[in-house]
Amino acid sequence: MISFKVIKRKVGVGPKKGQDAFVAEPKSISKFSADWLVERIVRETSLSEGDVRNVLITLRNIFIEVITLGGALDLGDIFSFRTVIPSKMEAKEEDVCATSLKRPRIIVSWKENIRKALKKIEVEVDNPKRKEKNKKPKP
DSSP, rough: EEEEEEEEEESSSSSTSSSSSEEEEEOOOOOHHHHHHHHHHHHHOOOOOOHHHHHHHHHHHHHHHHHTTTTTEOOOSSSSEEEEBBBBOOOGGGHHHHHOOOOOEEEEEEEEHHHHHTTTOOOEEEOHHHHHHHHHHOO
């Protein structure tokens, strides 16, 4: 379960710019390290730690190569990604050139089993003000 707290922020854009607003923010973020990943794979497979680290390094190198080529890669049941370079809209056809291109981005598309896992995440928002409001007796 992911726990959230309520914080106050200033609205940065739109018609309510400069006004205060309240948002839910995670109390803490669970970060899992590369070492944790290696240990987990070693524990659940017959691979050695060195084998797992070599696979991860090779996978990183393959990602870099695919991205540099502007390509896409499908990682089976986990996700696929593709490199995109959007373009600015120009008023005249002759104005379209390399400077019309925006910065490159990577689009990640999660596979079905990962999307299902995302739907199963349990959350709670720790909002003391809301709890006080609900505790007041109704006449």
